[in-house]
Amino acid sequence: MSNDQTRVAIITGASRGIGAAIAERLAASGIAVVVNYARGREAAEQVVAKIEAAGGRALAVQGDVAASDTAAALFDAAERAFGGADLLINNAGTMELGAIAETTDTAFARQIDVNLTGVFRTLREAARRLRDGGRIVNFSSSVVGLYQLRYGAYAASKAAIEAMTHVLAKELAPRGITVNAVAPGPTETEMFLGGKSDEQLRAIAAANPFGRFGQPPEIAAAVAFLASPEASWVNGQILRVNGGVV
Numbered sequence: 001m002s003n004d005q006t007r008v009a010i011i012t013g014a015s016r017g018i019g020a021a022i023a024e025r026l027a028a029s030g031i032a033v034v035v036n037y038a039r040g041r042e043a044a045e046q047v048v049a050k051i052e053a054a055g056g057r058a059l060a061v062q063g064d065v066a067a068s069d070t071a072a073a074l075f076d077a078a079e080r081a082f083g084g085a086d087l088l089i090n091n092a093g094t095m096e097l098g099a100i101a102e103t104t105d106t107a108f109a110r111q112i113d114v115n116l117t118g119v120f121r122t123l124r125e126a127a128r129r130l131r132d133g134g135r136i137v138n139f140s141s142s143v144v145g146l147y148q149l150r151y152g153a154y155a156a157s158k159a160a161i162e163a164m165t166h167v168l169a170k171e172l173a174p175r176g177i178t179v180n181a182v183a184p185g186p187t188e189t190e191m192f193l194g195g196k197s198d199e200q201l202r203a204i205a206a207a208n209p210f211g212r213f214g215q216p217p218e219i220a221a222a223v224a225f226l227a228s229p230e231a232s233w234v235n236g237q238i239l240r241v242n243g244g245v246v
Contacts, residue, residue, distance in 0.1 A: 004030035008082040009227065010074050012036045012065050012122065013092030015044035017189035018139075021216035022089055023047055025224050027056035032082045036074055036092065038064040057082070065092045065118030066110075071125040086134045087227050088126045090119045090161075093139060095191055100152040108153045115157035123168055133176040135227045138165050140183040140238055145246040158183075162238050169236030178235040180226045185242025187214040209244040 009026050013019040015037035023033045024047065033051065035058055037044035044060040051058040061077045063070035078085040094114045096107045119138060126136055141158040143151045162181060169179035186192060186204050192213075193201065205212050222241045225231055240246065 007086040008032045008034070008078050008084060009087035009089060010034045010036065010078055010085050010122075011089040011091055012074070012118075013038070014089075015040035015047060015060075017191060018184070018187060018216045018219045019089075019091040020047045021220035022091060022223050023058065024051060025217070025220040026087070026089075026227065027051040027058055028054065029224070030056070031087065031227075032057035033059075034074060034078050034081070034085075035060045036063055036065070036070075038062070038092070064114075065122065066113040068121065070118070071121040074122070075125050075129045084131050085126075085129065086131050088122060088130060088134070088136045089223060089227065090122055090136070090138045092118060093191075095154050097150040097154070097195065098152075099150055103153050111153050111157050115154070116160050119161055120164065123164060127168065127172060130172075130177060134178075135231070136168070136172075136177065136179040137223050137226045138179070138181040140165070140181045142183045142185040142240050142242040142246050144183060145240065165238065166236050173235060176232075178226070178231060180231070180234060180236065181238045182219060182222050182226065183238050183240045183242070184219050185214055185240070185245045187216060187219060189216060207245060208242070212243075214241065214243060 009031050011019055011023050014023045014035040023035050027033050035044050035047050048058040048060045059081045063073050138161050140162050143155045144159045165179055165181045219241055
């Protein structure tokens with residue numbers, strides 16, 4: 001694997017929250033980052049500007065991971081701007097809560113399209129185009145283990161990510177590419193906090209041994225380790241980053 005000054009990372013859903021924290025963390029170590037976003041152009045450009053102001057290299061690239069052409073376009077952009085890609089961080093995701101009996105086909109399909117099909121396509125592209133010795137970090141969730149009410153469709157999409165992580169880790173090992181996943185617990189992001197009452201949020205925080213939510217930089221730190229040369233012997237693993245809630 002090349003050193004951090006020459007490595008290139010593609011990070012999906014990196015305009016805000018955990019994705020933005022990952023982009024900033026990797027860029028701080030010298031890795032060039034492709035900051036993917038679906039709709040938040042201004043936010044993505046702010047992430048790029050912050051990275052560049054600190055002396056890093058970054059590029060914002062629009063693309064909804066649910067679209068069939070986005071995966072190839074992200075790798076194309078990395079090749080044009082930085083010469084190729086060494087790291088893929090599959091952070092993009094969507095979450096729509098509801099009891100299974102009340103979940104519409106549209107809500108289910110959207111979560112599968114983004115959380116599963118979109119990840120499958122980026123993994124397929126990475127398997128073909130990631131440079132040898134690279135790293136792939138997928139995103140599962142600690143709801144795969146908690147199995148909470150109203151998380152049926154979301155948990156199903158993330159459980160499938162764990163299965164693909166285990167399989168692809170074996171398929172790419174001969175090329176020195178590791179494939180792992182992080183499974184955050186409740187983290188203080190716009191996506192997680194949205195649609196929940198203050199009472200619900202207090203109860204969720206209280207259920208954690210630390211009595212609080214995780215913070216995006218804490219998740220980014222775990223991703224940075226799995227993406228690093230030091231994690232060369234960590235492969236096919238699911239790392240729960242959740243303060244001990246499960």
